[in-house]
Amino acid sequence: MRKIIMISALLVITFMPSCTNSQVEKEEKKVANGMGFDPSTPQVTKLSEGIYQYFHQFYNSLIIITDKGVIVTDPSGAERAKKMREEIKKLTKKPITHVIYSHDHYDHTRGGKIFKEEGAEFISHEKAVELISRDPYKQAIIPDTTYKNKMTIELAGESTLDLLYYGPNDGDAMTVFHFPKEKILFAVDFHLPRYINEPYRLVAHNYGGILQTMRRIKKELDYEFVVSGHTPTSSPELFDEDLRFVEALYNATLKGLKEGKTTEQLMKEIQLPEFAHWRGYKENLPGHVQRMSYTIWHGN
């Protein structure tokens, strides 16, 4: 990572004379966060005809343009939703007809009021409704329509979007998004490429369920493009790498527990060198060992 930061810094210095001030500012932000991208600037990426990835403030949404209007996923806050609405206007004049929540967590579900005001129908897995209904800030719009195992939405032409429930993973109400014709997979929060995130984010992270969901996706779904919940890029290769990480963490933790070691010992001992280059490896791996240990003895 340090190497990347140094190279990026060098690029800014090298290109500065020909850049405008705002370009330089943008480059500086990328260098400052050390991630090679600027989360404060919305990025709209065309994935296929009428299907776009919208990345802003560390959240991804899909924007899907149909004959009747626009389907969006996860507003993820009022400010972000407002900006996304502005960006959609640059793509089409059609109204927002549907908002689909990937899952129930408030950081993904709040902010959809502006879409409700223009008449959008809100969709989620049936288990998401209870938690959304309890939003203490009352900012998350409660879903109008739910599904149990699978819901297929007809899009333009012969395209369809499948909403799939593969059981608990990050929380208990996660939808896996799959476009069979375009071979696109949208995998939120149970997939985070090359990033071992902060342990305090793992409270609802059911590692056993995640392992099952990822294995099932790999076995049952055909995809050539992957969008994650929180990074600007992913891919089938990065999804595979992430699955290898979860499997390695599971195997190492299970082995240690079977040998009679305590969770505290394993948090100090377990190393997964194949993933040492991932962001957060050194500081956050022990927290993931702890969470995996809980999954193994407790079940979720």
Ligand SMILES: [Zn+2]
């Ligand atoms: Zn998330």
